[in-house]
Amino acid sequence: MKKTVLITGTSSGFGAAAANFFVNHGWNVIATMRDISKAGDLQNSKDVLIEKLDVQDNTTIDSTIATGIEHFGKIDVVVNNAGYGLFGVFESASRDAIQQQFEVNVFGAMDVVRAILPHFRANRSGTIINISSGAGVIGFPMASIYSSSKFALEGWSEGLRYELASLGIKVKIIEPGGAGATKFMQRVGGEAGRLQYIEDYLPFLEHTGAMYGGMQGNSDPDAVDKVVDAIYTAATDNTDQLRYTPTNDIKPILDARRSTSEAEYHTFTRSIFEQKKEESSAN
Structure with missing residues (x-):
């Protein structure tokens, strides 16, 4: 039987490609x-x-899972891909904006998993794939809220x-970079309007914006294909x-986080993220 x-x-980005x-x-x-009107070629x-x-x-969530099981007989894999990024300095974000970030990126994924688990338990099988981010491993400037939501997703996934x-039942985490290759950054821009100046x-902000502009230009050009391939591998490798x-764009900094001392990592990230004192004084 087909899985x-x-x-x-799945209206765009990694979800649609997957x-x-x-x-x-x-x-x-x-x-x-x-919004199912955005289904595009999938329909x-x-x-x-x-x-x-x-x-x-x-x-x-409940109705979709019930309909899917009735239609296909069984669900074998769930990919929690829905999410967005709230980027800006922490102080500028209201409590409501922060709560919304966690509602989608963390509690939404939890609710989908809670709903599918009785089906997976009955079958004594199933795979949960949670789409995290490189920002779920390290804290990026202007991304403390987004990073904290992805840190939470990763901690929950690892314990689960x-x-x-x-x-x-297996649990997997995908940690992509390559946000510039999808419409993710478009929603980031839209959400920025909710922040206080x-x-x-x-x-x-000027320094960090310029830094991100350079980083986006160095995004892995094959990010979508690589992320989709990783999702499929996670669903099928039976490991x-x-x-x-x-994606290659995020690997160096993740490797530094995981394989160097705290002091070495701090020196490395300061060279990337922090504004030089003379530059700050000039402003």
Whole structure:
């Protein structure tokens, strides 16, 4: 019997590309999004079930999973891809904006997993793939809120894997860079309008904005293909590997975080992220 994957956030980016990739490799796909009018080419395949799913609405989560099981008979893999980034200095973000970030990136993923687990437990099998970020491993400037949501996602995923292993259920984490290759940065720009302007941070913001502009220009040009391939590998490799880091743009700094001393790592990141004192004085 063909296997079935449920993917959240398939209207664009990694989610849409992953849905098409799974279909092309012989899978059934439950492609979910908040606005099904954005399904695009996905709706042209008989192996794709388009469903409305908002990770902040448990009713849509429950109904989509029930419909998917009824339609295809079984769900084998869930990919928690839906998410966005709130970028800006912490002080500029309201409590509501921060809560919204966690509602989508953390609690939304948790609610999807909570809803699928009875089905996975009954089958004594299943794979949960949570899409994190390089920012789920290190804290980037202007990304403390986004990073903290992805840190939480990673910590939860790592603890959850032990709970579910005895039931035959696997948990995987994908840590991509390559945000410039998708529409992710467009939503980041849209969310920035919700932040308060604080003039004292202007020199820092100008420096950091220029730094990110340079980094975006160095994004892995094959990021989408590499991330999608990593998602598919995580779904099919039948291993206990927890983390997959597919894009070249984020690997050096993640390697530094994981393989050097705290002092060496701090020196390395300061050379990338911090504004030089003479530059700050000039401003």
